[in-house]
Amino acid sequence: MKVGFIAILGRPNVGKSTLLNALLSKRVSIVSSKAQTTRDAISGILNEKDYQMVFVDTPGIFYGKEKLDSLMKKTAFESSQDVDAIIYMIDSSIKSLDDDVRIFNSISSNAPKIVVLNKIDLIKAAEAMEKKKEIKEKFNPYLLLEASIKENFGIKEIKESIYPLLKEGEPFYPEGMLTDKDKSYQAKEIIRAKLLHFLRQEIPHQCAVKITSFKEDTKGISIKAKIIAEKENQKGIIIGKAGSMIKNIKIAAKKQMETDWHCHINELKIEVDFDPGWRNSTKKLIEFGYDE
Ligand SMILES: Nc1nc2c(ncn2[C@@H]2O[C@H](COP(=O)(O)OP(=O)(O)OP(=O)(O)O)[C@@H](O)[C@H]2O)c(=O)[nH]1
Ligand SMILES: [Mg+2]
Known part of the structure; x- marks a missing residue:
């Protein structure tokens, strides 16, 4: 059996929880149009015949002033430890990549980082090309994928790109278990x-x-x-x-x-x-x- 942990990181409101739910075809993590929705690391377990992928949704990373904000940031960064892959998600409709570059570079993990350029439904094809070029230069990711999770585009490619990064081993969670949260x-x-x-x-x-x-x-x-x-x-x-x-x-x-x-x-x-x-x-x- 192939198994692995995959952390989903990124700024608030980029679509991380939407992705977790889409990967599992079930609502596990709450989604809202407002930023800073997720406050904890939430695992979603995807069981297939020959593999188990454990995806960890995390709070959007931002530098706020409250103790709660720091805790959320800590939770997100800690979730990137001891995983087999990291999905770093970017909202393609946001003009500047500066904050993303800073956050991406602060992730101290050796796991392969797959950058997912999400919400491409919101931008034109030419803009997407430009963004992808910029991301390749500034992030040097293991892989860059584009997606519109809301429109069900790119989810299969994300799963397929993770499969080769899984390791041989016993499943972490029993079959049928969808999330670590009660x-x-x-x-x-x-x-x-x-x-x-x-x-x-x-x-x-x-x-x-x-x-x-x-x-x-x-x-x-x-x-x-x-x-x-x-x-x-x-x-x-x-x-x-x-x-x-x-x-x-x-x-x-x-x-x-x-x-x-x-x-x-x-x-x-x-x-x-x-x-x-x-x-x-x-x-x-x-x-x-x-x-x-
Ligand atoms: N247009 C568009 N909207 C999307 C897409 N994916 C997600 N959204 C919307 O973006 C908003 C934020 O989605 P979430 O999944 O809650 O974002 P998040 O990254 O988990 O946010 P935090 O928990 O605050 O860090 C919601 O209104 C989603 O419906 C997409 O591909 N295109
Ligand atoms: Mg969320």
């Missing part, structure tokens, strides 16, 4: 995805979600969660007029959980609170699952 983690992420969907950028970015109770029995699943915002006025916005916003979030999250898990959600209770400075408090970051 349902309680997924519930937290689904609620975060709905916050990102319904609210403007800065609110979800300043929120954490904590699952306070998760019970599964023959009748279904009951979940209690808490959304922790940064400021008191954000709490009001998340709850909405007469509770209308939190109701929308709850309905959408419940529906998504039922679709993803093929099960019944008996109850989803979501409380909203605020905690100024949680993104800079080691104690809180540990409590909300962002630090060991």
